[in-house]
Amino acid sequence: MSESSKKKLVVLLDDAATIRSVAVHRLSQGGYEAKAAGSVDDLSLLLTEHEPDVVLLDVMMPEVFGYDLVNFVRKMTRGAAKIVLLSSLEEQQLKQHAESNGADGWVRKSNGLTDLAQKLTLALEAPAPTKAE
Amino acid sequence: MGGMPSPVPGQASSQFVNRAPRVEIVLKVEFESVGQLRADFLSNLSTGGMFVRTPVPFAVGQAMSLLLSLPGVIDPPVRVEAEVRWLTSDQPDFLRGVGVAFKSLAPELKAKLDLLLATTVSPAPQPSASERGPSTVALMVKNPILREIIKSELERLAKGTAQPKLPFDLLCPADLAQCQTALARSPISVVIADADGLGVQVTTLVEELRGWAKRGDLPVVVMQGAELPVQSSTDRHTVLLRKPVGMKPLFSTLVALATKGSA
Numbered sequence: 301m302s303e304s305s306k307k308k309l310v311v312l313l314d315d316a317a318t319i320r321s322v323a324v325h326r327l328s329q330g331g332y333e334a335k336a337a338g339s340v341d342d343l344s345l346l347l348t349e350h351e352p353d354v355v356l357l358d359v360m361m362p363e364v365f366g367y368d369l370v371n372f373v374r375k376m377t378r379g380a381a382k383i384v385l386l387s388s389l390e391e392q393q394l395k396q397h398a399e400s401n402g403a404d405g406w407v408r409k410s411n412g413l414t415d416l417a418q419k420l421t422l423a424l425e426a427p428a429p430t431k432a433e
Numbered sequence: 434m435g436g437m438p439s440p441v442p443g444q445a446s447s448q449f450v451n452r453a454p455r456v457e458i459v460l461k462v463e464f465e466s467v468g469q470l471r472a473d474f475l476s477n478l479s480t481g482g483m484f485v486r487t488p489v490p491f492a493v494g495q496a497m498s499l500l501l502s503l504p505g506v507i508d509p510p511v512r513v514e515a516e517v518r519w520l521t522s523d524q525p526d527f528l529r530g531v532g533v534a535f536k537s538l539a540p541e542l543k544a545k546l547d548l549l550l551a552t553t554v555s556p557a558p559q560p561s562a563s564e565r566g567p568s569t570v571a572l573m574v575k576n577p578i579l580r581e582i583i584k585s586e587l588e589r590l591a592k593g594t595a596q597p598k599l600p601f602d603l604l605c606p607a608d609l610a611q612c613q614t615a616l617a618r619s620p621i622s623v624v625i626a627d628a629d630g631l632g633v634q635v636t637t638l639v640e641e642l643r644g645w646a647k648r649g650d651l652p653v654v655v656m657q658g659a660e661l662p663v664q665s666s667t668d669r670h671t672v673l674l675r676k677p678v679g680m681k682p683l684f685s686t687l688v689a690l691a692t693k694g695s696a
Contacts, residue, residue, distance in 0.1 A: 344578050361677055362658060363579055368680040371589055372582045 307333040309350060310420070313343045313366065314358040314386070322413050323356075323386075330417020340369065347376040354424065356407070359387035359397065367401040374402070384423050399429040463500040463510075480546045482515065482534040491517045491531045499533075501542075504652040504670040506549060506689055511542045549689055568601040568622035568691040573612045574656075575630050580605055583625075586680040587687070601691040609641070616645035623690045625654045625683070629676075639671055652690050654683075 310332045314320050320336035327334035335350065337343035340363060347355070355373045357366035370383050385398050385406040394406040405423035407416065462485055491497070495517045502510035515533040538546070572587075574580040584605055591599045601622065606612040609631065615621065624642050628635050635655055643651045650670050658676045672686065 340578050340582070341576070363576075363676055364582065365677045365679055368586055368677075369582065371586065375585075 307331060308353040310334045310354045310356055311343070311346050311350065311352040311381075312336045312356040312358075312386070313338075313340070313361070313369070315339065315361055316358075319358070319409070319413070323416055326413050326416040327420070330421070332417060332420070340364070343369075343373075344376065347373065352377065352381045354382045354384060354420065356384050356386050356420070357403075359385055359389060359394070365397075367397040367403065370401045370403050382424055384420065395429060404428050462502075464497050478546065479550070480535070480538060480543055482518065482532065484530055484532050486530040491520065493517055493520060497531075497533055502669055503549070503686075504650075504672065504690060507542070507545055508669050510669065511539070511545075513538060513542060569604055569619055570601045570687055570691050571604045571606060571612060571615055571621045571624045573606050573609070573624060574627040575608060576627070577607065579627070580607070583680065583683075587684055590680060590684040600688055612642070613645045616642065621646055621651070623652045623654065623687060625656065625687070628655050628657045635673070654686065654690070 310327050312320060312323050312327070312334060314323065314336065315338055317338065320338060324334040324336050332354075335346055335352075337346050340361070343355075346352075355377065357369055357373065359366040361369075366387070367385055373381065373383050382404040383402075385394055385403050386409060387394055387397075387406070388409040389397075391408060394408060397403070398406045405426060405428065407419045407423050464485075485497075485499070497515045497517060499513050499515055500510045501507050501513060514536045516536060517531045518534050519532040521530050521532075572580060572583060574583060584603060587603065588599060591597060604615050604619070604621070606615050612624070612626075616624070624646075626638060626642065628638055631638060633641070635657060639653050639655065642653055643649050652670050652672070654672045654674060656674045656676055656678050672690075674683070
Protein backbone atom coordinates (compact mmCIF):
# COMPACT_ATOMS: atom_id res chain seq x y z
CA MET A 301 0.00 0.00 0.00
CA SER A 302 1.46 3.34 -0.96
CA GLU A 303 2.04 6.12 1.56
CA SER A 304 -0.65 8.34 0.07
CA SER A 305 -3.31 5.64 0.20
CA LYS A 306 -2.83 5.41 3.97
CA LYS A 307 -3.79 9.02 4.45
CA LYS A 308 -7.21 9.66 5.87
CA LEU A 309 -9.47 11.53 3.49
CA VAL A 310 -11.14 14.59 4.96
CA VAL A 311 -13.99 16.30 3.14
CA LEU A 312 -14.49 19.84 4.37
CA LEU A 313 -17.62 21.95 3.94
CA ASP A 314 -17.13 25.70 4.31
CA ASP A 315 -18.69 28.54 2.33
CA ALA A 316 -15.62 30.79 2.70
CA ALA A 317 -13.14 30.19 -0.12
CA THR A 318 -10.21 31.43 1.95
CA ILE A 319 -11.00 29.08 4.80
CA ARG A 320 -11.34 26.19 2.36
CA SER A 321 -8.00 26.95 0.81
CA VAL A 322 -6.18 27.39 4.13
CA ALA A 323 -7.84 24.37 5.71
CA VAL A 324 -6.98 22.05 2.81
CA HIS A 325 -3.38 23.27 3.01
CA ARG A 326 -3.17 22.80 6.79
CA LEU A 327 -4.77 19.36 6.66
CA SER A 328 -2.44 18.26 3.87
CA GLN A 329 0.54 19.50 5.88
CA GLY A 330 -0.77 17.56 8.85
CA GLY A 331 -0.87 14.25 7.03
CA TYR A 332 -4.43 14.17 5.77
CA GLU A 333 -5.74 14.12 2.23
CA ALA A 334 -8.28 16.91 1.98
CA LYS A 335 -11.01 17.95 -0.41
CA ALA A 336 -13.29 20.93 0.05
CA ALA A 337 -16.85 21.83 -0.84
CA GLY A 338 -18.31 25.33 -0.74
CA SER A 339 -21.97 24.40 -0.71
CA VAL A 340 -24.29 21.58 0.21
CA ASP A 341 -24.59 20.71 -3.49
CA ASP A 342 -20.80 20.44 -3.82
CA LEU A 343 -20.64 18.39 -0.64
CA SER A 344 -23.25 15.99 -1.96
CA LEU A 345 -21.23 15.55 -5.14
CA LEU A 346 -17.99 14.91 -3.24
CA LEU A 347 -19.67 12.37 -0.98
CA THR A 348 -21.01 10.58 -4.04
CA GLU A 349 -17.60 10.44 -5.68
CA HIS A 350 -15.44 9.68 -2.63
CA GLU A 351 -15.53 7.68 0.57
CA PRO A 352 -14.13 10.05 3.16
CA ASP A 353 -12.93 8.98 6.57
CA VAL A 354 -13.91 12.33 8.05
CA VAL A 355 -16.39 15.02 7.08
CA LEU A 356 -15.68 18.41 8.60
CA LEU A 357 -18.77 20.63 8.64
CA ASP A 358 -18.62 24.39 9.08
CA VAL A 359 -21.49 25.38 11.37
CA MET A 360 -22.25 28.80 9.91
CA MET A 361 -23.35 27.92 6.39
CA PRO A 362 -25.60 30.28 4.44
CA GLU A 363 -28.54 27.93 3.88
CA VAL A 364 -28.59 25.61 6.89
CA PHE A 365 -26.49 25.17 9.99
CA GLY A 366 -23.72 22.61 9.59
CA TYR A 367 -25.01 20.66 12.58
CA ASP A 368 -28.32 20.15 10.79
CA LEU A 369 -26.38 18.31 8.06
CA VAL A 370 -25.02 15.59 10.34
CA ASN A 371 -27.76 13.09 9.53
CA PHE A 372 -27.63 13.88 5.84
CA VAL A 373 -23.89 13.19 5.81
CA ARG A 374 -24.38 10.08 7.91
CA LYS A 375 -26.80 8.74 5.29
CA MET A 376 -24.62 9.76 2.34
CA THR A 377 -21.56 8.05 3.82
CA ARG A 378 -23.60 5.07 5.11
CA GLY A 379 -22.19 5.74 8.55
CA ALA A 380 -18.62 5.13 7.45
CA ALA A 381 -17.28 8.64 8.04
CA LYS A 382 -16.65 10.47 11.29
CA ILE A 383 -18.49 13.77 11.33
CA VAL A 384 -16.85 16.73 13.02
CA LEU A 385 -18.23 20.26 13.43
CA LEU A 386 -15.98 23.22 12.65
CA SER A 387 -16.73 26.70 13.94
CA SER A 388 -15.49 29.73 15.80
CA LEU A 389 -18.36 29.38 18.25
CA GLU A 390 -17.53 28.97 21.93
CA GLU A 391 -16.33 25.52 22.98
CA GLN A 392 -19.40 24.86 25.11
CA GLN A 393 -21.80 25.76 22.32
CA LEU A 394 -19.97 23.60 19.82
CA LYS A 395 -20.00 20.69 22.24
CA GLN A 396 -23.72 21.15 22.75
CA HIS A 397 -24.40 21.23 19.00
CA ALA A 398 -22.26 18.13 18.48
CA GLU A 399 -24.02 16.28 21.28
CA SER A 400 -27.56 17.17 20.33
CA ASN A 401 -27.06 16.41 16.64
CA GLY A 402 -25.02 13.24 16.89
CA ALA A 403 -21.71 14.52 15.52
CA ASP A 404 -18.55 12.63 16.43
CA GLY A 405 -16.65 15.69 17.55
CA TRP A 406 -15.92 19.36 17.09
CA VAL A 407 -12.99 21.61 16.27
CA ARG A 408 -12.79 25.33 16.98
CA LYS A 409 -11.45 27.64 14.30
CA SER A 410 -8.63 29.66 15.80
CA ASN A 411 -5.11 30.93 15.15
CA GLY A 412 -5.59 30.99 11.39
CA LEU A 413 -6.20 27.24 11.41
CA THR A 414 -2.48 26.64 11.97
CA ASP A 415 -3.17 23.64 14.19
CA LEU A 416 -6.26 22.35 12.39
CA ALA A 417 -4.79 18.93 11.61
CA GLN A 418 -3.64 18.39 15.21
CA LYS A 419 -6.99 19.51 16.57
CA LEU A 420 -8.81 17.22 14.18
CA THR A 421 -6.66 14.28 15.22
CA LEU A 422 -7.39 15.03 18.87
CA ALA A 423 -11.11 15.36 18.16
CA LEU A 424 -11.13 12.00 16.39
CA GLU A 425 -9.29 10.33 19.26
CA ALA A 426 -11.59 11.78 21.91
CA PRO A 427 -14.66 9.81 23.03
CA ALA A 428 -17.72 10.63 20.95
CA PRO A 429 -20.03 13.20 22.53
CA THR A 430 -22.96 11.77 24.40
CA LYS A 431 -26.18 12.09 22.51
CA ALA A 432 -28.39 14.64 24.25
CA GLU A 433 -31.78 15.82 23.05
CA MET B 434 -30.09 23.79 21.07
CA GLY B 435 -29.95 25.25 17.61
CA GLY B 436 -30.49 28.97 17.83
CA MET B 437 -29.75 29.55 21.47
CA PRO B 438 -26.35 31.10 22.12
CA SER B 439 -24.89 30.94 25.58
CA PRO B 440 -24.96 34.02 27.76
CA VAL B 441 -21.74 35.95 28.03
CA PRO B 442 -20.17 35.29 31.42
CA GLY B 443 -19.95 38.39 33.55
CA GLN B 444 -22.42 40.30 31.45
CA ALA B 445 -25.47 39.46 33.46
CA SER B 446 -26.35 41.54 36.47
CA SER B 447 -28.05 38.62 38.13
CA GLN B 448 -28.21 34.92 37.57
CA PHE B 449 -31.08 34.22 35.21
CA VAL B 450 -32.10 30.66 35.76
CA ASN B 451 -35.43 30.06 34.13
CA ARG B 452 -36.39 26.47 34.69
CA ALA B 453 -39.86 26.73 33.15
CA PRO B 454 -40.53 24.33 30.25
CA ARG B 455 -39.12 25.85 27.12
CA VAL B 456 -39.12 25.21 23.42
CA GLU B 457 -37.28 26.53 20.42
CA ILE B 458 -39.84 28.24 18.29
CA VAL B 459 -39.90 31.22 16.02
CA LEU B 460 -42.31 33.98 16.87
CA LYS B 461 -42.25 37.45 15.48
CA VAL B 462 -41.32 40.10 17.99
CA GLU B 463 -41.31 43.86 17.48
CA PHE B 464 -39.69 46.32 19.80
CA GLU B 465 -38.49 49.90 19.94
CA SER B 466 -34.78 50.59 19.80
CA VAL B 467 -33.26 54.03 19.60
CA GLY B 468 -36.57 55.35 18.31
CA GLN B 469 -36.82 52.74 15.55
CA LEU B 470 -39.23 49.88 15.26
CA ARG B 471 -37.31 46.61 14.99
CA ALA B 472 -38.72 43.28 13.97
CA ASP B 473 -36.94 40.09 14.80
CA PHE B 474 -37.54 36.62 16.03
CA LEU B 475 -37.30 34.90 19.32
CA SER B 476 -36.53 31.38 20.29
CA ASN B 477 -36.11 29.28 23.38
CA LEU B 478 -39.43 30.41 24.67
CA SER B 479 -40.87 29.72 28.10
CA THR B 480 -43.51 31.40 30.18
CA GLY B 481 -40.71 33.02 32.20
CA GLY B 482 -38.77 34.61 29.39
CA MET B 483 -37.13 34.08 26.04
CA PHE B 484 -34.20 34.77 23.78
CA VAL B 485 -34.61 37.62 21.28
CA ARG B 486 -32.28 37.36 18.31
CA THR B 487 -31.14 40.86 17.48
CA PRO B 488 -27.88 42.62 16.64
CA VAL B 489 -29.16 45.76 18.40
CA PRO B 490 -27.06 46.53 21.48
CA PHE B 491 -28.99 46.40 24.73
CA ALA B 492 -27.84 46.68 28.33
CA VAL B 493 -28.52 44.27 31.16
CA GLY B 494 -31.44 45.65 33.16
CA GLN B 495 -32.85 47.60 30.22
CA ALA B 496 -36.61 47.46 29.85
CA MET B 497 -38.06 46.12 26.59
CA SER B 498 -41.61 46.39 25.40
CA LEU B 499 -42.24 43.48 23.07
CA LEU B 500 -45.03 42.80 20.64
CA LEU B 501 -45.30 39.03 20.11
CA SER B 502 -47.13 37.34 17.27
CA LEU B 503 -47.48 33.94 15.66
CA PRO B 504 -50.06 33.53 12.93
CA GLY B 505 -53.22 31.95 14.22
CA VAL B 506 -51.75 31.26 17.66
CA ILE B 507 -50.81 34.61 19.19
CA ASP B 508 -53.04 36.48 16.84
CA PRO B 509 -53.69 39.39 17.16
CA PRO B 510 -50.25 40.32 18.52
CA VAL B 511 -49.87 40.74 22.27
CA ARG B 512 -47.67 43.26 24.05
CA VAL B 513 -45.53 42.09 26.95
CA GLU B 514 -43.12 44.02 29.16
CA ALA B 515 -39.73 42.44 29.77
CA GLU B 516 -36.27 43.15 31.15
CA VAL B 517 -32.90 42.24 29.64
CA ARG B 518 -31.11 39.70 31.84
CA TRP B 519 -28.17 38.59 29.72
CA LEU B 520 -26.42 39.34 26.43
CA THR B 521 -24.62 37.45 23.70
CA SER B 522 -22.71 40.41 22.33
CA ASP B 523 -19.64 38.39 21.33
CA GLN B 524 -21.56 36.31 18.78
CA PRO B 525 -21.75 36.71 15.01
CA ASP B 526 -24.52 39.17 14.09
CA PHE B 527 -27.09 36.55 13.29
CA LEU B 528 -26.65 34.81 16.63
CA ARG B 529 -26.44 37.97 18.70
CA GLY B 530 -29.25 38.69 21.05
CA VAL B 531 -30.56 39.15 24.54
CA GLY B 532 -32.12 36.92 27.13
CA VAL B 533 -35.14 38.62 28.62
CA ALA B 534 -37.41 37.86 31.54
CA PHE B 535 -41.06 38.72 31.32
CA LYS B 536 -42.05 41.21 34.03
CA SER B 537 -45.61 40.02 34.02
CA LEU B 538 -47.79 38.01 31.73
CA ALA B 539 -51.45 38.65 31.16
CA PRO B 540 -53.39 35.47 31.99
CA GLU B 541 -54.61 35.24 28.39
CA LEU B 542 -51.07 35.34 26.99
CA LYS B 543 -49.82 32.90 29.61
CA ALA B 544 -52.57 30.49 28.60
CA LYS B 545 -51.55 30.83 24.94
CA LEU B 546 -47.88 30.26 25.74
CA ASP B 547 -48.76 27.25 27.90
CA LEU B 548 -50.73 25.79 25.02
CA LEU B 549 -47.92 26.54 22.59
CA LEU B 550 -45.36 24.87 24.84
CA ALA B 551 -47.57 21.87 25.45
CA THR B 552 -48.25 21.48 21.74
CA THR B 553 -44.66 21.79 20.60
CA VAL B 554 -42.85 20.03 23.44
CA SER B 555 -45.23 17.11 23.46
CA PRO B 556 -47.65 17.22 20.56
CA ALA B 557 -51.15 16.20 21.50
CA PRO B 558 -52.53 13.03 19.91
CA GLN B 559 -54.05 13.85 16.57
CA PRO B 560 -57.80 13.60 16.11
CA SER B 561 -58.84 10.68 13.95
CA ALA B 562 -59.25 11.26 10.24
CA SER B 563 -63.00 11.11 10.67
CA GLU B 564 -62.83 13.93 13.21
CA ARG B 565 -60.48 16.14 11.26
CA GLY B 566 -58.45 15.65 8.12
CA PRO B 567 -54.68 15.87 8.60
CA SER B 568 -53.04 19.25 8.18
CA THR B 569 -50.85 19.60 5.14
CA VAL B 570 -47.67 21.62 4.99
CA ALA B 571 -46.15 22.51 1.63
CA LEU B 572 -42.36 22.73 1.63
CA MET B 573 -41.41 24.81 -1.40
CA VAL B 574 -37.63 24.66 -1.71
CA LYS B 575 -36.18 24.78 -5.20
CA ASN B 576 -32.85 23.14 -4.40
CA PRO B 577 -33.59 19.39 -4.35
CA ILE B 578 -30.79 18.55 -1.94
CA LEU B 579 -31.83 21.21 0.56
CA ARG B 580 -35.44 20.15 0.15
CA GLU B 581 -34.55 16.56 0.99
CA ILE B 582 -32.39 17.62 3.94
CA ILE B 583 -35.18 19.77 5.43
CA LYS B 584 -37.78 17.05 4.85
CA SER B 585 -35.70 14.31 6.44
CA GLU B 586 -34.69 16.54 9.37
CA LEU B 587 -38.34 17.39 10.08
CA GLU B 588 -39.21 13.69 9.97
CA ARG B 589 -36.26 12.84 12.20
CA LEU B 590 -37.18 15.49 14.76
CA ALA B 591 -40.74 14.17 14.83
CA LYS B 592 -39.38 10.77 15.88
CA GLY B 593 -38.15 12.35 19.12
CA THR B 594 -41.62 13.50 20.13
CA ALA B 595 -44.47 11.74 21.92
CA GLN B 596 -46.03 10.88 18.59
CA PRO B 597 -43.17 9.62 16.44
CA LYS B 598 -44.35 10.89 13.09
CA LEU B 599 -44.97 14.27 11.63
CA PRO B 600 -48.26 15.67 12.91
CA PHE B 601 -48.99 16.89 9.39
CA ASP B 602 -48.68 15.67 5.83
CA LEU B 603 -45.71 17.14 4.02
CA LEU B 604 -45.94 18.03 0.34
CA CYS B 605 -42.71 18.94 -1.42
CA PRO B 606 -43.38 20.86 -4.64
CA ALA B 607 -40.20 21.38 -6.62
CA ASP B 608 -41.08 24.78 -8.02
CA LEU B 609 -43.70 27.49 -8.06
CA ALA B 610 -45.74 25.75 -10.76
CA GLN B 611 -46.02 22.56 -8.68
CA CYS B 612 -46.76 24.65 -5.63
CA GLN B 613 -49.57 26.43 -7.46
CA THR B 614 -51.10 23.08 -8.43
CA ALA B 615 -50.83 21.75 -4.87
CA LEU B 616 -52.41 24.86 -3.38
CA ALA B 617 -55.24 24.79 -5.89
CA ARG B 618 -56.00 21.10 -5.33
CA SER B 619 -55.56 20.55 -1.58
CA PRO B 620 -56.29 22.50 1.57
CA ILE B 621 -52.78 23.46 2.66
CA SER B 622 -52.41 24.64 6.26
CA VAL B 623 -48.96 26.21 6.03
CA VAL B 624 -46.47 26.94 3.26
CA ILE B 625 -42.73 27.05 3.90
CA ALA B 626 -41.10 28.84 0.99
CA ASP B 627 -37.44 29.35 0.25
CA ALA B 628 -37.55 32.80 -1.33
CA ASP B 629 -34.00 32.70 -2.68
CA GLY B 630 -33.55 31.98 -6.33
CA LEU B 631 -37.21 32.40 -7.22
CA GLY B 632 -36.74 35.80 -8.80
CA VAL B 633 -39.70 37.38 -7.03
CA GLN B 634 -40.02 39.73 -4.09
CA VAL B 635 -41.13 38.18 -0.81
CA THR B 636 -44.34 40.21 -0.71
CA THR B 637 -45.20 39.14 -4.27
CA LEU B 638 -44.42 35.53 -3.44
CA VAL B 639 -46.67 35.57 -0.39
CA GLU B 640 -49.50 37.24 -2.33
CA GLU B 641 -49.20 34.66 -5.09
CA LEU B 642 -49.27 31.73 -2.66
CA ARG B 643 -52.34 33.10 -0.90
CA GLY B 644 -54.02 33.81 -4.22
CA TRP B 645 -53.45 30.24 -5.40
CA ALA B 646 -54.80 28.90 -2.12
CA LYS B 647 -57.71 31.38 -2.25
CA ARG B 648 -56.95 32.08 1.37
CA GLY B 649 -55.82 35.53 2.44
CA ASP B 650 -54.75 34.38 5.89
CA LEU B 651 -52.70 31.36 4.76
CA PRO B 652 -49.69 31.15 7.13
CA VAL B 653 -46.50 31.40 5.10
CA VAL B 654 -43.05 30.77 6.54
CA VAL B 655 -40.52 32.46 4.26
CA MET B 656 -36.84 31.53 4.42
CA GLN B 657 -34.65 34.29 3.10
CA GLY B 658 -30.92 34.77 2.83
CA ALA B 659 -30.73 38.53 2.68
CA GLU B 660 -31.02 40.85 5.67
CA LEU B 661 -34.66 40.86 6.67
CA PRO B 662 -36.62 44.04 6.19
CA VAL B 663 -38.84 45.25 8.99
CA GLN B 664 -42.11 43.60 8.22
CA SER B 665 -45.36 45.45 8.23
CA SER B 666 -47.25 44.61 11.39
CA THR B 667 -50.44 44.42 9.36
CA ASP B 668 -49.44 41.04 7.95
CA ARG B 669 -49.80 38.74 10.90
CA HIS B 670 -49.72 35.57 8.85
CA THR B 671 -46.18 35.66 7.52
CA VAL B 672 -43.14 34.45 9.42
CA LEU B 673 -39.86 35.58 7.88
CA LEU B 674 -36.84 33.47 8.77
CA ARG B 675 -33.31 34.58 8.14
CA LYS B 676 -31.03 31.86 6.86
CA PRO B 677 -29.43 29.76 8.09
CA VAL B 678 -32.64 28.35 9.47
CA GLY B 679 -32.26 25.92 12.37
CA MET B 680 -34.26 22.76 11.89
CA LYS B 681 -35.39 22.51 15.52
CA PRO B 682 -37.03 25.96 15.66
CA LEU B 683 -38.48 25.39 12.19
CA PHE B 684 -39.98 22.09 13.35
CA SER B 685 -41.49 23.61 16.50
CA THR B 686 -42.90 26.53 14.55
CA LEU B 687 -44.51 24.27 11.96
CA VAL B 688 -45.99 22.00 14.61
CA ALA B 689 -47.50 25.04 16.33
CA LEU B 690 -48.89 26.44 13.09
CA ALA B 691 -50.11 23.18 11.60
CA THR B 692 -51.66 21.69 14.72
CA LYS B 693 -53.33 24.80 16.10
CA GLY B 694 -56.89 24.02 16.98
CA SER B 695 -56.19 20.33 17.42
CA ALA B 696 -54.66 20.58 20.90
